[in-house]
Amino acid sequence: MTPPLLLVKDLVKHYRAGGFLSAAAPPVRAVDGVSFEIARGETLGLVGESGCGKSSVGRTILRLQEPTSGSAALDGTEIFSLQSEGLRTMRRHMQMIFQDPYGSLNPRMKVGDAIAEGIRIHRLARGAAVGERVAALLAEVGLDAGYATRYPHEFSGGQRQRIGIARALAVEPALIICDEPVSALDVSVQAQVLNLLGDLQRQRGFAYLFIAHDLAVVRQIAQRIAVMYLGRIVETGPVDAVLADPRHPYTVALRSAVPEADPARHGGRIVLAGDPPSPAAPPPGCPFHPRCFHPSRNERCRTERPELRPVGMQMAACHYAEITPLAVEGASSRVAGIA
Amino acid sequence: MTPLLEVRDLRVGFPTGRGAIHPVDGVSFTLDRGRTLAVVGESGSGKSLTALALLRLVPSPGVIEPGSMVRLGDQVLTELDERAMRAVRGGRIGMVFQDPMTSLNPVFTAGDQIAEAVRAHRKVTAREARDRALALLEEVGMPAPERRLDEYPHQLSGGMRQRVMIAIALAAEPELLIADEPTTALDVTVQAQILELLDALRAKRGMAVLLITHDLGVVAGRADDVAVMYAGQIVESAPTAQLFAAPAHPYTQGLFASIPTLHGERGRLTPIPGVVPPPDQWPSGCRFAPRCAFRFEKSSEPPPLLPAGPGQLARCWLHAEQPA
Numbered sequence: 222m223t224p225p226l227l228l229v230k231d232l233v234k235h236y237r238a239g240g241f242l243s244a245a246a247p248p249v250r251a252v253d254g255v256s257f258e259i260a261r262g263e264t265l266g267l268v269g270e271s272g273c274g275k276s277s278v279g280r281t282i283l284r285l286q287e288p289t290s291g292s293a294a295l296d297g298t299e300i301f302s303l304q305s306e307g308l309r310t311m312r313r314h315m316q317m318i319f320q321d322p323y324g325s326l327n328p329r330m331k332v333g334d335a336i337a338e339g340i341r342i343h344r345l346a347r348g349a350a351v352g353e354r355v356a357a358l359l360a361e362v363g364l365d366a367g368y369a370t371r372y373p374h375e376f377s378g379g380q381r382q383r384i385g386i387a388r389a390l391a392v393e394p395a396l397i398i399c400d401e402p403v404s405a406l407d408v409s410v411q412a413q414v415l416n417l418l419g420d421l422q423r424q425r426g427f428a429y430l431f432i433a434h435d436l437a438v439v440r441q442i443a444q445r446i447a448v449m450y451l452g453r454i455v456e457t458g459p460v461d462a463v464l465a466d467p468r469h470p471y472t473v474a475l476r477s478a479v480p481e482a483d484p485a486r487h488g489g490r491i492v493l494a495g496d497p498p499s500p501a502a503p504p505p506g507c508p509f510h511p512r513c514f515h516p517s518r519n520e521r522c523r524t525e526r527p528e529l530r531p532v533g534m535q536m537a538a539c540h541y542a543e544i545t546p547l548a549v550e551g552a553s554s555r556v557a558g559i560a
Numbered sequence: 561m562t563p564l565l566e567v568r569d570l571r572v573g574f575p576t577g578r579g580a581i582h583p584v585d586g587v588s589f590t591l592d593r594g595r596t597l598a599v600v601g602e603s604g605s606g607k608s609l610t611a612l613a614l615l616r617l618v619p620s621p622g623v624i625e626p627g628s629m630v631r632l633g634d635q636v637l638t639e640l641d642e643r644a645m646r647a648v649r650g651g652r653i654g655m656v657f658q659d660p661m662t663s664l665n666p667v668f669t670a671g672d673q674i675a676e677a678v679r680a681h682r683k684v685t686a687r688e689a690r691d692r693a694l695a696l697l698e699e700v701g702m703p704a705p706e707r708r709l710d711e712y713p714h715q716l717s718g719g720m721r722q723r724v725m726i727a728i729a730l731a732a733e734p735e736l737l738i739a740d741e742p743t744t745a746l747d748v749t750v751q752a753q754i755l756e757l758l759d760a761l762r763a764k765r766g767m768a769v770l771l772i773t774h775d776l777g778v779v780a781g782r783a784d785d786v787a788v789m790y791a792g793q794i795v796e797s798a799p800t801a802q803l804f805a806a807p808a809h810p811y812t813q814g815l816f817a818s819i820p821t822l823h824g825e826r827g828r829l830t831p832i833p834g835v836v837p838p839p840d841q842w843p844s845g846c847r848f849a850p851r852c853a854f855r856f857e858k859s860s861e862p863p864p865l866l867p868a869g870p871g872q873l874a875r876c877w878l879h880a881e882q883p884a
Contacts, residue, residue: 270747377835407602407774412818412831419828434748441820441829464822478748480755480777482819483804492756493749495703496717 224297225258226428227282227396232256232291234277249501251277253452254291259396264422264429266443266460268436268475272500274452275432279398282430283317284308295396313343316389318382320401325385326373332359332384333369339392358387362417379410383417390421398430403438415441436479440464448472451508452500458535468537470515470546507540517541563590564768565614565632565736571625572606572613574839581839582625584609585792593735596762596769598783598800600776600815604836605789607772611740614770615653616645632736651681654729654767656722656758658741663725664713670697670724671709674731681732696727701757719750726757730765737762740772755782776815780804785871788812791836791847794865798872808868809876811848846877854878 232255235248252274259265269275281288284300293300295315303311316339319325326335333355340346346354356366362383373381382402389397402418403411419442422429433439439446440460447457448471456469467473477491493512498504504511510522521540532542539546572584584606591597601607612618614630616637630637632652637645649655657663665673674693678684684692690709697705700723713721722742729737739758743751759782762769771783779786779800787797788809796809807813814832834851843849845860852859858877868874 270749379835407836408776408815408818409602409832410835412820412829413833415820416829416831435820437820437822440822440826461826474749476822478752479822480748480751480775480781481822482776482780482816483821483823492752494753496719496750497747 223261226261226263227259227293227295227430229258229278229282229293230256230291232278232281232293233289234274234281234286235289247501249499250452250503251500252281252288253500253503255449255452255454257447257454257457259428259430261395262422262426262428263445264431264443266439266446267430267432267449268434268439268446269449270434270475270497272497273449274500275449276400278449279317279400279430279432283312283315283398285317309342313339313392314394315396315398316392316394318385318389318397318399318402320405323373323378323381326381326388328373330372331369332371332373332376335373335384336369336388336391339388343392345392354391355387358391361390361421362387363413377410378406379414382406382414386414386417386421390425393425394427396428396430398432400432401434402431404433404435411438418442436464436476437481448475451497451503453508453538454529455509455539456535456537457529462534466533467546468532468535468542469509469539470513471509472537473546474512474514507538509539515539515541515544515546517544561592564593565591565770566629567610567614568629568631570610570613570628570630572609572618572622572628573625574622576840578840583622583792583839584613587789587792587794589787589794589797591736591768591770593768594762594766595785596759596771596783598771598773598779598786599789600773600779600786601789602774602836604791604838606792607774607789608740610789611738611770611772614738615649615655616640616642617649647681650677650729650734651732652735654732654734654737656725656729656737656739656742658744661713661718661721664721666713669710669712670716670727674724674727677728677731692731693727696730697723699730699761700724700727701753702727717750718746719753722746722754723757726754726761730761733765734767736768736770738770738772741774742771743778744774751778758782776819788815791842792839793847793875795848795875796868796873797865798869802869802872806869806872808872808874808879809848810852810854810878812874814851846875848876 232252234252235250237248255278267275280286282293288301295311300311336355336358337351340351340354355369359366359368364383403414406414431443443460446460446463447454450471456463456472464476467476474491474493495512506523506525507527527538527540529536529538568588570584570587571582573580573582587610599607613624618624628638671690671693674696675689678689678692694705694709697708702708702723743754783800786800786803787794790811796812807816817830818832832851846863849855849859863875863877865873865875866879868879
């Protein structure tokens with residue numbers, strides 16, 4: 222068996238509120254023990270709502286933030302113990318595409334220089350060859366090679382996202398971490414960028430960690446999916462299996478809440494009550510229990526935290542994962558929970 | 561019965577160095593009491609500016625062009641003076657916007673802001689206004705409403721803030737509720753709660769709801785009718801079921817082909833090529849033609865809205881030959 226490209230184990234990221242008065246305040250447990258792996262050329266979709274910790278996972282793996290504990294290895298190299306030179310080499314193999322194509326490009330740097338930066342740092346080409354590579358990259362993401370001499374403000378959101386993709390591709394990474402790469406784009410442009418991301422992966426064979434809140438977008442691009450809630454993965458497995466037969470009630474609710482462009486599918490909606498609890502004070506036992514609607518939920522869920530365990534084709538962190546949480550396509554159901 | 565809201569040939573102009581542009585260019589529709597009309601479009605389609613124009617809140621230097629007509633019940637809004645119009649805003653028309661954090665005042669409690677809205681349109685004592693605010697918070701499904709009355713916006717979650725906004729919008733018993741991307745800033749599970757709430761309030765109060773959104777998925781479960789906007793114009797309008805069953809305009813068809821789904825084949829998406837051109841570059845003929853796979857000679861002339869199906873109109877010459 223070939224080792225995974227990325228292996229993440231027990232990743233924890235806690236944030237402390239700032240200021241001396243808050244020293245005694247409990248930390249925000251943004252990521253609270255997350256483990257997963259990604260194979261070469263594969264796409265893992267990491268899904269959840271705001272505050273679930275999905276972006277912190279991506280940023281910590283890239284060392285844009287330091288982890289609280291845990292380990293992550295890229296191609297066998299431990300990421301969290303790397304120092305400056307090793308970190309630089311590692312970043313050649315691991316790149317990021319951000320949500321906001323406006324904020325992630327330096328407004329005073331020409332597009333061509335932004336793309337060439339990585340090529341120069343890692344000495345992948347020199348002299349005139351740099352310009353040729355930039356031109357080829359622009360063409361590869363569907364942009365005119367002449368755009369290299371222009372500035373980011375001259376481009377639309379979709380074009381900027383293409384520039385961000387070209388910049389990530391420039392160093393020929395083995396893994397690209399995408400954090401909500403299409404959520405700021407209009408649907409017609411979103412489809413263009415999603416197709417491009419898929420095409421590039423097929424041609425170049427790199428892997429994606431694809432972080433998003435939109436289940437349908439993740440289904441479009443990922444082979445496997447991991448659903449996060451309050452800093453933990455509550456369900457993971459092949460995307461088709463998880464979406465066809467979700468075993469964790471949160472996945473059921475999340476899938477049911479997706480506003481699908483099909484009136485026939487608006488019958489059996491599960492509307493979760495309340496908001497997700499604060500990651501600074503996660504509930505004891507199963508973190509989902511205050512909002513849970515599973516028919517078998519009981520006292521055990523309030524006291525004993527369920528661990529991820531195999532159920533059918535996937536893994537789910539629910540004591541009663543063998544029992545189907547709810548007939549999703551059935552009659553309309555209004556689900557109450559603690560608000 | 562005459563419809564509650566009638567919009568006829570609404571045009572909004574902005575002066576530029578090279579003449580005026582019209583980001584809203586001849587929009588007409590009607591909306592009955594107790595119904596929901598969704599206006600759908602991408603950025604730059606003119607959907608939000610249409611909503612602002614109904615409220616006569618077009619940002620300067622934009623103007624509503626002469627010849628535009630907006631009627632609400634017995635009042636022609638386009639003819640009212642600013643004083644009368646102020647009574648309509650937040651009075652006969654309630655408004656809910658995308659971002660409740662910037663629409664709410666951070667230094668007043670939720671209760672104060674709802675009570676203020678109550679007193680702006682009705683002569684009541686402070687005590688009565690507060691009681692009314694509490695009743696409204698209960699009506700919008702706010703958890704622990706008594707406690708929330710005295711909380712500030714930053715103490716509330718995004719979904720709760722949007723409930724406060726809706727309570728404010730309902731304070732004067734509006735006949736029409738305009739909701740501009742009311743759930744775009746919210747998580748999907750919270751979004752579902754707010755959409756369900758808006759629909760329940762519409763049914764209970766018999767309000768008309770004008771729902772402005774970029775998301776066809778939001779429309780599918782909630783609207784009776786849909787108007788699709790592109791480049792300042794309505795390019796298709798239809799009862800919701802009809803629009804989803806048989807979209808008639810190539811732009812609407814392109815939108816559907818662009819949306820990833822949770823069901824069916826996981827094939828490659830079919831995006832609409834190119835981008836929405838800016839208002840000063842709209843073609844003189846069919847505005848969608850440069851991106852359209854079906855364009856033909858006739859596309860160089862501007863198409864009118866043509867019958868395309870039961871209750872369905874499409875601004876496309878492909879439907880010129882069809883029997884209505």
